[in-house]
Amino acid sequence: MGRLGDLIYTKEKEEKVLGEKHTPFIDAPDKVGPEETFEVTVVVGKEVPHPNTIEHHIKWIQVYAREDDRPFNPIHVATFDLGPAYGEPSVKFKMKLKKSSTLHVIEYCNLHGLWEASKRIEVG
Numbered sequence: 001m002g003r004l005g006d007l008i009y010t011k012e013k014e015e016k017v018l019g020e021k022h023t024p025f026i027d028a029p030d031k032v033g034p035e036e037t038f039e040v041t042v043v044v045g046k047e048v049p050h051p052n053t054i055e056h057h058i059k060w061i062q063v064y065a066r067e068d069d070r071p072f073n074p075i076h077v078a079t080f081d082l083g084p085a086y087g088e089p090s091v092k093f094k095m096k097l098k099k100s101s102t103l104h105v106i107e108y109c110n111l112h113g114l115w116e117a118s119k120r121i122e123v124g
Contacts, residue, residue: 008106008114020047022112024061024105026119034123037096044089044107044115058082058089059108065101074104097123 011019025046032038044050044058051057060081064074080091089107100123106116 057084
């Protein structure tokens with residue numbers, strides 16, 4: 001029996017075109033102040049557009065924060081449910097952090113499974 005983590009793909013582990021279509025791109029500042037509200041944009045298929053049809057689409061995007069020195073991680077930040085055909089796999093939201101953290105974004109493609117990307121954000 002495998003672990004769920006074994007089923008999560010990354011751009012580094014998969015073929016180039018498949019990875020470019022599926023790996024979430026995270027646009028957020030590298031550094032913010034404590035409790036400062038900042039904007040995060042997540043796009044799936046930034047380099048190569050991902051299809052958005054009933055047969056092949058991004059179903060959801062989830063965002064987690066792994067906070068430094070926190071005994072239990074990750075912190076669930078947001079979940080975005082996406083429908084096929086009309087929407088695009090791109091979301092924008094605001095958040096804040098108390099401590100330096102790594103954002104982890106996981107998305108689900110109905111044909112190609114779970115894909116992950118991460119971004120470090122320093123607080124100080």
